[in-house]
Amino acid sequence: MQTRVAVMGIVVENTDSVERLNTLLHEYGSYIIGRMGIPYRARNINIVSIAIDAPQDVISALSGKIGNLDGISVKTAYSNVQNDE
Numbered sequence: 001m002q003t004r005v006a007v008m009g010i011v012v013e014n015t016d017s018v019e020r021l022n023t024l025l026h027e028y029g030s031y032i033i034g035r036m037g038i039p040y041r042a043r044n045i046n047i048v049s050i051a052i053d054a055p056q057d058v059i060s061a062l063s064g065k066i067g068n069l070d071g072i073s074v075k076t077a078y079s080n081v082q083n084d085e
Helices: 015-027 056-067
Strands: 002-012 032-040 045-054 072-084
Touching: 002 015, 002 056, 015 045, 015 056, 045 056, 056 072
Parallel strands: none
Antiparallel strands: 002 045, 002 072, 032 045
């Protein structure tokens, strides 16, 4: 199975959706390389970055599910690094 390395940038504007976001990240935890969260108190938002190594369809599915959460936006940047597992 071919996997790709990607980075997801997530901006959380609605803290009511954080529990669902964390649930999704836990479900995909086996693919996640690392995670960093930064509370930006001056703007009352949270910024989360996720490094992930997964098949293209898994990355797209996670990004889509996160993007559907109320008050959360996500953008994904893909590397050209691929791995055939």
